[in-house]
Amino acid sequence: MHRYFFKRSLCLLGLLLFTFACGCQKDRTEDITKAKSKTEKKLNVVATISMITDIVHNVGGDRIDVTGIIGEGIDPHLYKPTAKDTKQLTEADIIFYNGLHLEVRITGTVFDKMKDKTKAVAVTDGIDRSRLRIASEFIGGYDPHVWHDASLWMKATERVRDTLAHTDPINAEYYHSNAKNYLATLQTLHENMQKLAAQVPAKRRVLVTTHDAFGYLGKAYGFEVRGLLGINTEDEVGIADVRDLAAFIIEHRIPTMFVDTSSPRRGIMSVQDAVRANGFNVKIGGGLFADAMGTPGTPEGTYVGMMRHNIDTIVNSLQTELAYQE
Ligand SMILES: [Zn+2]
Numbered sequence: 001m002h003r004y005f006f007k008r009s010l011c012l013l014g015l016l017l018f019t020f021a022c023g024c025q026k027d028r029t030e031d032i033t034k035a036k037s038k039t040e041k042k043l044n045v046v047a048t049i050s051m052i053t054d055i056v057h058n059v060g061g062d063r064i065d066v067t068g069i070i071g072e073g074i075d076p077h078l079y080k081p082t083a084k085d086t087k088q089l090t091e092a093d094i095i096f097y098n099g100l101h102l103e104v105r106i107t108g109t110v111f112d113k114m115k116d117k118t119k120a121v122a123v124t125d126g127i128d129r130s131r132l133r134i135a136s137e138f139i140g141g142y143d144p145h146v147w148h149d150a151s152l153w154m155k156a157t158e159r160v161r162d163t164l165a166h167t168d169p170i171n172a173e174y175y176h177s178n179a180k181n182y183l184a185t186l187q188t189l190h191e192n193m194q195k196l197a198a199q200v201p202a203k204r205r206v207l208v209t210t211h212d213a214f215g216y217l218g219k220a221y222g223f224e225v226r227g228l229l230g231i232n233t234e235d236e237v238g239i240a241d242v243r244d245l246a247a248f249i250i251e252h253r254i255p256t257m258f259v260d261t262s263s264p265r266r267g268i269m270s271v272q273d274a275v276r277a278n279g280f281n282v283k284i285g286g287g288l289f290a291d292a293m294g295t296p297g298t299p300e301g302t303y304v305g306m307m308r309h310n311i312d313t314i315v316n317s318l319q320t321e322l323a324y325q326e
Contacts, residue, residue, distance in 0.1 A: 045066040047068045089111075121163050123159045127155045196312070197222050209226075217310070256285035258317070261289050281325050287313075
């Protein structure tokens, strides 16, 4: 009896231990599966302009999915979100946009209706307001084209890095490491642009363009900038604008004007005609990328490539002097 009881107790204990062990095993398997799905579920990120999409690619790498909604040659000032964009924006985990009233037709419509407004992050938010260009004629009072100064775009990169690391702490170290490399690339770009700009004699460092998108480039790299259109591409070109700009070009003997890929050439051609009517010849130089990068897969399809293209085009074209007509 005693022996039987002892045997039975051992059996019961064994059974209990077995059940307990199975339970532990099951819990552990569940934990591993949970952790795995947590790391495998990528953040769904949506960016507005292509320069921001490029930052997110560089910092987020293969740990996130990113969709850019404003592509090549598209004007962000005028861009209205499609039904597909609205759906993507609403479903995103994080939205990165420029802010400073650049994407006014997206922020003014979609963001207001979103339940979670905090997921929309303006990459320019971390920039000290004293470093922004005042543009009193533009809505909000600041010039939004900050990406044309690579040192300011580094601030935008830090904002993307910190947001991704905060939202997805498991991959924080990875985002920080990628951002460190990208920031070093941008720092080199900034220094190279300064060196290239310095090759143009100071009196020739005048940049005449279609719309006034290059104010930050001028400020950072030492060019005086004159835009035919204002900050916003919606502005109309008037006869007085054309006449005044033509007189300015002749007075300063500016050899080349630049068209940008986001706005029409018509206005700048009128300026060229007005200069010619006064016996001078001003060229229309290579196109500059203002508010969108070039074709994906080409050098200009990245932020760094686009900036290099712009500074090379400007520096090479401004070396000569305004010519009299033959
Ligand atoms: Zn613009």
